[in-house]
Amino acid sequence: MTSETTYADNRPHVVIIGAGFGGIWAAKTLARQPVRVTLLDKNNYHTFQPLLYQVAAAEIEPEQIGYPVRGILRRMPNVTFTLAEVTAVDLHAQTVTTTQGTLAYDYLILATGSITQFFGTPGAAAHSFSLKTMEEGVRLRNHILTCFERAVHAPPAERRQLLTFVVVGGGPTGVEYAGALSELVYGPLRKDFPELDITDVSIVLLEAAGRVLGGMSESLSAYAARSLDKMKVVVQLEKRVTAVTDTAVTLHDGAQIPTSTVVWVAGVGGEGLARGSGIEVLGNGRVPVLPTLQLPQHERVFAIGDLAAFTVPEGGYLPMVAQVAIQQGIQAAQNIGRHQLGVPLTPFHYWDKGSMATIGRNKAVVDWHGRSFTGFLAWLMWGVIHIMYLIGFRNRIMVMLSWAWRYFTFEQTVRLIMPSSQAGWLALAPEKVNEKSAD
Amino acid sequence: MTSETTYADNRPHVVIIGAGFGGIWAAKTLARQPVRVTLLDKNNYHTFQPLLYQVAAAEIEPEQIGYPVRGILRRMPNVTFTLAEVTAVDLHAQTVTTTQGTLAYDYLILATGSITQFFGTPGAAAHSFSLKTMEEGVRLRNHILTCFERAVHAPPAERRQLLTFVVVGGGPTGVEYAGALSELVYGPLRKDFPELDITDVSIVLLEAAGRVLGGMSESLSAYAARSLDKMKVVVQLEKRVTAVTDTAVTLHDGAQIPTSTVVWVAGVGGEGLARGSGIEVLGNGRVPVLPTLQLPQHERVFAIGDLAAFTVPEGGYLPMVAQVAIQQGIQAAQNIGRHQLGVPLTPFHYWDKGSMATIGRNKAVVDWHGRSFTGFLAWLMWGVIHIMYLIGFRNRIMVMLSWAWRYFTFEQTVRLIMPSSQAGWLALAPEKVNEKSAD
Numbered sequence: 001m002t003s004e005t006t007y008a009d010n011r012p013h014v015v016i017i018g019a020g021f022g023g024i025w026a027a028k029t030l031a032r033q034p035v036r037v038t039l040l041d042k043n044n045y046h047t048f049q050p051l052l053y054q055v056a057a058a059e060i061e062p063e064q065i066g067y068p069v070r071g072i073l074r075r076m077p078n079v080t081f082t083l084a085e086v087t088a089v090d091l092h093a094q095t096v097t098t099t100q101g102t103l104a105y106d107y108l109i110l111a112t113g114s115i116t117q118f119f120g121t122p123g124a125a126a127h128s129f130s131l132k133t134m135e136e137g138v139r140l141r142n143h144i145l146t147c148f149e150r151a152v153h154a155p156p157a158e159r160r161q162l163l164t165f166v167v168v169g170g171g172p173t174g175v176e177y178a179g180a181l182s183e184l185v186y187g188p189l190r191k192d193f194p195e196l197d198i199t200d201v202s203i204v205l206l207e208a209a210g211r212v213l214g215g216m217s218e219s220l221s222a223y224a225a226r227s228l229d230k231m232k233v234v235v236q237l238e239k240r241v242t243a244v245t246d247t248a249v250t251l252h253d254g255a256q257i258p259t260s261t262v263v264w265v266a267g268v269g270g271e272g273l274a275r276g277s278g279i280e281v282l283g284n285g286r287v288p289v290l291p292t293l294q295l296p297q298h299e300r301v302f303a304i305g306d307l308a309a310f311t312v313p314e315g316g317y318l319p320m321v322a323q324v325a326i327q328q329g330i331q332a333a334q335n336i337g338r339h340q341l342g343v344p345l346t347p348f349h350y351w352d353k354g355s356m357a358t359i360g361r362n363k364a365v366v367d368w369h370g371r372s373f374t375g376f377l378a379w380l381m382w383g384v385i386h387i388m389y390l391i392g393f394r395n396r397i398m399v400m401l402s403w404a405w406r407y408f409t410f411e412q413t414v415r416l417i418m419p420s421s422q423a424g425w426l427a428l429a430p431e432k433v434n435e436k437s438a439d
Numbered sequence: 440m441t442s443e444t445t446y447a448d449n450r451p452h453v454v455i456i457g458a459g460f461g462g463i464w465a466a467k468t469l470a471r472q473p474v475r476v477t478l479l480d481k482n483n484y485h486t487f488q489p490l491l492y493q494v495a496a497a498e499i500e501p502e503q504i505g506y507p508v509r510g511i512l513r514r515m516p517n518v519t520f521t522l523a524e525v526t527a528v529d530l531h532a533q534t535v536t537t538t539q540g541t542l543a544y545d546y547l548i549l550a551t552g553s554i555t556q557f558f559g560t561p562g563a564a565a566h567s568f569s570l571k572t573m574e575e576g577v578r579l580r581n582h583i584l585t586c587f588e589r590a591v592h593a594p595p596a597e598r599r600q601l602l603t604f605v606v607v608g609g610g611p612t613g614v615e616y617a618g619a620l621s622e623l624v625y626g627p628l629r630k631d632f633p634e635l636d637i638t639d640v641s642i643v644l645l646e647a648a649g650r651v652l653g654g655m656s657e658s659l660s661a662y663a664a665r666s667l668d669k670m671k672v673v674v675q676l677e678k679r680v681t682a683v684t685d686t687a688v689t690l691h692d693g694a695q696i697p698t699s700t701v702v703w704v705a706g707v708g709g710e711g712l713a714r715g716s717g718i719e720v721l722g723n724g725r726v727p728v729l730p731t732l733q734l735p736q737h738e739r740v741f742a743i744g745d746l747a748a749f750t751v752p753e754g755g756y757l758p759m760v761a762q763v764a765i766q767q768g769i770q771a772a773q774n775i776g777r778h779q780l781g782v783p784l785t786p787f788h789y790w791d792k793g794s795m796a797t798i799g800r801n802k803a804v805v806d807w808h809g810r811s812f813t814g815f816l817a818w819l820m821w822g823v824i825h826i827m828y829l830i831g832f833r834n835r836i837m838v839m840l841s842w843a844w845r846y847f848t849f850e851q852t853v854r855l856i857m858p859s860s861q862a863g864w865l866a867l868a869p870e871k872v873n874e875k876s877a878d
Contacts, residue, residue: 043853043856044584044588044854044855044856045854045856045857046821061500061502061503062502062857063500063501063502063853063855064500064855066855066857067852068631068854068855070631070632070854071627071850071852071854074630074631077633082591082592083588084855100592101592122767134857145483149483149522152521153521153539153540183462188510189486191508191513192510192513193509194516195519273505286624310865358454392852394844394848394850395852396841397838399839401836401837401840405833405836409833411510411833413506413510413831413833413834414502415483415484415509416483416484416505416507416512416524417482417483417484418484418501418502418505418573424592
């Protein structure tokens with residue numbers, strides 16, 4: 001890397017931190033500009049996060065939603081990739097420090113995304129599963145299957161604890177995972193474990209507010225709750241979690257649910273690099289940006305996607321979804337072009353393509369500019385949109401095939417407790433390490 | 440398990456240790472007999488080992504060659520599965536001790552397979568990669584990709600060391616992996632890493648004997664060597680490895696090859712449970728069996744597959760291949776039936792279906808009862824046979840699709856440094872733990 005930064009090249013150097021939706025789309029846009037770009041990520045692949053919950057439900061292979069970053073960059077000769085963890089950003093020296101050395105930048109795009117937030121809930125960081133990274137997806141899949149294997153040999157009380165799965169957070173991810181888990185458990189796992197009594201299984205979805213899918217219309221919330229109920233998911237509203245241990249979750253009303261599995265999808269905040277580098281952040285770690293996506297007082301630094309706190313006129317901030325990241329990635333790259341030309345930067349306008357969540361077979365909800373769709377049509381829309389944004393033609397084919405297979409056979413075939421967690425199933429408490437998440 | 444063993448059931452209890460080819464086919468055969476069967480394995484899936492090298496070459500997803508054991512057993516009500524590690528066998532008490540408790544058996548089938556043998560070569564166990572388990576396949580894939588990522592930032596000498604890949608052992612696995620690695624490196628990786636000089640890459644195949652594929656005819660050996668040579672694999676014959684470190688491999692003639700990657704496929708021996716339990720084994724850990732597959736002096740105990748040392752009239756033992764395991768699994772199960780009926784057990788006769796190895800695109804060798812096939816025809820035969828024995832229709836479709844994709848696009852798409860080894864790429868020396876392999 002040192003050799004690279006001393007390489008004689010008059011083009012401005014743009015450093016992008018993070019190869020998620022925002023970083024990739026920024027790189028694609030900058031590939032057509034007279035700049036040289038270094039894209040940094042701590043993984044060598046882009047993760048299609050919207051389908052991560054399906055990895056955790058044994059529906060698809062993790063490799064199908066990962067795509068090698070270098071494969072994406074092949075047709076972009078001015079973009080190089082460096083596999084490295086960024087340890088610090090110095091906005092005054094205009095440098096980025098990584099595990100592979102230090103880089104000087106002319107422009108910087110912060111696209112590090114988000115991490116799980118536990119709001120200081122005692123035990124939550126140590127004892128719950130998150131769903132933000134490929135590793136977490138595979139770990140949760142392994143854990144669910146391990147709980148069933150262990151339940152076979154456990155005494156009754158422990159067996160029910162092992163077979164109780166609590167999802168904390170009734171947003172899209174919580175709803176989607178609870179539904180997928182229900183289809184896994186009451187479909188293939190019931191057949192796999194004839195020695196277990198299926199009535200010992202319980203899937204609970206806890207939501208602090210008065211309805212699930214709070215970001216969508218009330219009719220869609222009601223549809224989702226009804227659908228989950230039919231799928232034997234116990235939806236409990238207005239329940240706040242006050243403590244998590246490795247054997248139970250405690251609610252604000254004092255109730256306890258014995259469980260070995262708490263899936264925490266109740267909150268996300270900005271990834272920690274910005275805060276750690278002394279960049280001004282909100283309480284949840286997100287970086288406030290100007291309408292041009294620049295940082296206040298740092299015209300050559302942009303923040304995009306989940307990390308960026310972009311104020312909307314109605315109050316509050318843009319949601320942390322893929323579409324915002326993609327559109328902001330393109331806009332930040334274009335604004336870098338404008339800055340070089342010395343013309344005024346244009347403010348970001350979010351084109352809301354609507355929000356959607358799938359609940360199960362033929363069941364989904366779509367909220368599109370105030371119009372609501374449910375059922376089979378919404379489910380088809382959800383599928384088409386997700387395939388469209390998946391990177392890599394092979395991944396698209398493979399995911400479609402996995403879906404088709406599951407649709408027609410009612411099987412989730414990836415029921416494998418795989419490598420990585422060899423250690424996991426012997427000692428139940430897997431390394432549920434959330435040390436990188438906000439406590 | 441305790442509750443299970445005290446369950447009133449007059450049917451004899453057959454315990455099978457290992458869900459590889461031998462164990463699975465024994466269970467399938469016993470499913471039609473008046474016995475109850477417990478199948479034990481430390482993984483919840485069956486691994487299709489013949490394609491493991493393709494996982495390590497980023498060609499197919501690991502999940503595609505794994506199939507959940509419980510899925511295989513679904514239509515066999517008299518067979519139960521227990522996910523457990525077996526720690527000891529007591530042939531006198533007729534019990535098996537596992538991490539999930541102790542089991543009494545009426546009949547026992549030892550089908551624990553084989554492990555890598557390092558023949559006491561200094562440093563080999565600590566510093567080489569094996570290719571026996573799913574975990575090892577993924578770890579090797581991650582390591583190869585990591586070497587390329589690190590080479591980008593390394594000084595010249597270290598760069599060449601990182602880009603030198605040494606495969607030790609010119610048997611089928613060594614030939615197949617060297618060929619697959621060549622296609623990965625000179626295909627997609629060359630395009631992924633334009634910043635590297637491809638002439639820095641070197642793939643070396645070391646064989647102690649005078650030719651590769653020593654088990655096949657000389658013409659096939661010559662064809663394989665020629666094919667590898669065309670694929671830029673440097674085949675070195677009559678080279679014994681005397682030491683392995685994390686930076687080099689030393690040969691018996693004193694030559695040293697600087698390398699960060701030694702793939703050890705030079706030898707396999709019997710898995711360690713039998714030896715650890717005081718069962719009589721050969722020097723390489725394999726269990727000598729009678730022609731009926733019973734252990735001498737233990738008429739209710741059978742050993743099959745890679746673990747069993749089955750003497751052939753010509754001298755020596757049957758090879759450690761899938762076909763032997765499958766046929767012995769069926770035979771051991773049938774002999775258990777005969778033993779219950781009090782009729783004489785029949786000796787095992789191996790029906791040799793030939794041997795084969797693929798080298799690369801349109802290149803394979805097939806040795807079938809003295810007849811040799813090479814090139815496209817052999818390559819097609821290899822593909823059809825391997826798809827046939829793969830368990831699970833979805834896996835077959837997925838693997839065929841992966842192959843078709845690779846064939847037409849020349850891409851190995853699974854170039855992902857995945858979960859498990861997150862820790863791996865930052866500190867190069869991954870946990871190359873071979874503690875379970877024979878030193």
